[in-house]
Amino acid sequence: MAMPTPQAPSLLLRGLHKTFAEVVAVNGLDLEVTPGECFGLLGPNGAGKTTTIEICEGLTTPDSGDVELLGLNWRTNAEELRQRIGLQLQETQLSEKLTVEETLRLFRSFFRRGITVEDSIKTAQLEEKRSARVGTLSGGQKQRLAMACALVGDPELLFLDEPTTGLDPQARRNLWDLLDRLKQEGRTIILTTHYMDEAERLCDRVAIMDHGRIIALDTPPRLIASVGGEHIVEFAATSHNKGANGAAAVDPALLTAIEGVESHRLTAGTHQLSVRELHTAVPKIFSVLASQGLHLDEFRTHSATLEDVFVALTGRNLRDE
Amino acid sequence: MNKLELNSLYQLTMMRFLLFLREPEAIFWIFIFPILLAAGLGIAFRNRPPEVLQVGATTLQLTQALNADKGLTSTTIDEATGTQALATGRILLLAVQRPDTTVYQYDSTNPDARTAKLLADRAIQTAAGRHDTLPTKEELVHETGSRYIDFVVPGLLGMNLMGSAMWGMGFAIVDARQKKLLKRLVASPMPRWQYLASFLLSRLVMLVIEVAAFLGFARLVFGVPFRGSIAQLALLCILTSLAFSALGLLTASRAKTIEAVSGLMNFVMFPMWIFSGVFFSSTRFPAVVQPLIRALPLTAAIDAMRGNMLQGMTLQQLLAPVAILLAWLVIPFAISLRIFRWR
C-alpha cells in the first residue's frame, strides 16, 4: 500500500458549510486527520455527520470551504481520489439478485489496483456466503459485504458511515476486530457512529458534532476527563409521603453541595451526578437522601463515558431525538 | 483473475445480464408474451375457407333456388319462425315469397348478411331464368403478405422493442437510484458512461434473442414474409431498440421512485400504443394529426419494419422513418446525459 507523504494530512477540512433548503447541515467545520489515524465523528441524529462525510467523499459539494484528501482535491483529482479511497454509505442496498462474489467482482473491476476478490471475501469472513444472493444475507452479513466493497481497492483512506448500526453485539465486535486489523495495516479510517463505546474502543481521536459544528475534539480519555468527575452516579428516589406523581423532589443544591460532586442533572426522573471519588461521595449522597426522608428505588454507578461528555456539553442525551 | 474479469464495462454488462436472467417475470414479458400474442392474433384472424352462409326461405321452391349456390345453405321455414331466426342470428337472410314479389329480410349493416343478399338474389334470379351477359372467370389468390397476421407482426415487433427497452432501462435505473446503489456506484471509480453503456450493450445482445425468437416463430408458424434485406431489418431493430433505450433513459433520468417512473413510462408509451398503428393502420386517424403520429418513434419503427418485411423496401426508401428514429435516439440521450440524477 502506497503511503501518503508524511507531511500531508489524510484529510483536511477548512470552513465547511452546507445548507439544504433551510436546514444548516454543516455549519463551519474545520478538521485535520493525520495518516494512520482512526477518527470518529460522533453525534445525535441530524448532527451533520453524513453530510460531512459525503462532502469528504466527493458526493456532496459544500456551499463553501475547502476539502483536501491525501493532499488532493475533488475539483482537479477526482479520478485519482476515487481510486485511492474506500467507503461505505449509511444506506446502500446492493443488488439483491447478485451473489456476494459477483458483487465484489463488479466493484473490484472499477479499481486499477487492489486486493483479489478472494481476499476481500476472506477479510469480510463471507467465505460460506460467497455464492449466496445478496438478498438472502443477514443484516450483519450485508454490512460486512458493504465493508468488503469498500476494501477491494486497497484504499489508504477509508470512510465508514455508521458501520455497525443495526448489528447485534457479537457482529459489532467482529467488525471492530476487522477495523483493528485495518488500522494496524496503517490505513486512515474516518467513521461516524452513535455508539460511544464504539468510539472509545476504536478511535484515536473523536469529534463530537451537534447542529453541524464540532463541539469537542480530543482523544476519548481526555474528553472524558474534561467532564470533571470520572464517575457517574445515577439514582431515582421516592418520598415516603409520596407526591402526586410518586417521584420525590430533591433539592439539587443539596446534592451539588456534597464534596466531590461536580454536577447534577435530572432526566426522566433519574438523577445523574458526576463524581470525582466514589468511595467518599456515595456515603454522603446516601445521608443527604436519608435526611430528606427519601427512599432509593434505583442506584447505579458507572465510569464516565463519551455519552456523559455529550450530556455535559449539550444538556441532552445523545439519543434523545 | 484474467483481463476480462477486471474490465469494468464487461462486468457491468454481465451484471445487467445476470439481473435480467434472474427476473423470471421479465423473461415472460419480453420473450414469451409477444409470441403468445402473435399466436393468439394469428389464430383469431386466420384466413378461413369461404364460409357457407345460413339463410332461410318461406317456400320450397325458393330454398331449392338458394341451395343451388355453393355459398348458401337454406332451410324452409314459415315467416314468423324465420323472423325469429333472423333476430337471433341463426340465419343471415330470410327470403319471403309474396304474391307479387320476393322480399329479402336482412341486416344491411352486417357484411355477411349483405354478401348473403347478393348471393341469394343472384341464385333466385338465375333460377328464374336470368343469364350473365358477360362471360367471367374466377382466379382465387391467398397471397402471403396481405393477411392480417403479416400486418400485425411488424407492429408487435415494434411494440415489443419499445416495451423491453423502456422498461429495461427505466426500472433498473430507478430501482438502483431508490436503493442508493447508484450513489454507491458513483462513489467508486466506475466511469459513469460505462454504467449507461452497459445497458445498451446488454440490450443489444438480448435484442438478438428477442427478435430472433419472435420473428422465427412468425415465420415458421404463420409463414410471415421477409421481402426486404434481413441485415437491414436487423439494423432497423437495433436502431429502434436504441432509440427507445434513449427514451427510457430520459424517462428514468430524474425519477426517484418506481411508482413515479411507472407512471411516466405509461404516459410516454400510451399515445404510441394507440396511435402508432400496431394493430391497425395509423392512417385511419384524421389527417390533421397525421404529422404528429408520423413523428412518434413507434410509428416510424413500425412503418420502417412493415416497409422492409412486407414491401421489401430498402433503407434508402425508408429514409424518413430512419431519420425520425435517429432523432429520437440522439435528442433524448443528449438531454438525459445533462439532467441525469446520479444520487
Ligand SMILES: Nc1ncnc2c1ncn2[C@@H]1O[C@H](COP(=O)(O)OP(=O)(O)OP(=O)(O)O)[C@@H](O)[C@H]1O
Ligand atoms: N439531501 C438533503 N436534503 C435536505 N436536507 C438534508 C439532506 N441531507 C441531510 N439533510 C438535513 O441535514 C441535517 C444533517 O443530516 P445528516 O444526514 O448529515 O445527519 P447525521 O448526523 O448523519 O444524522 P444520522 O445520525 O441520523 O445519520 C439533517 O437535519 C437533515 O435533515
Ligand SMILES: [Mg+2]
Ligand atoms: Mg448519518
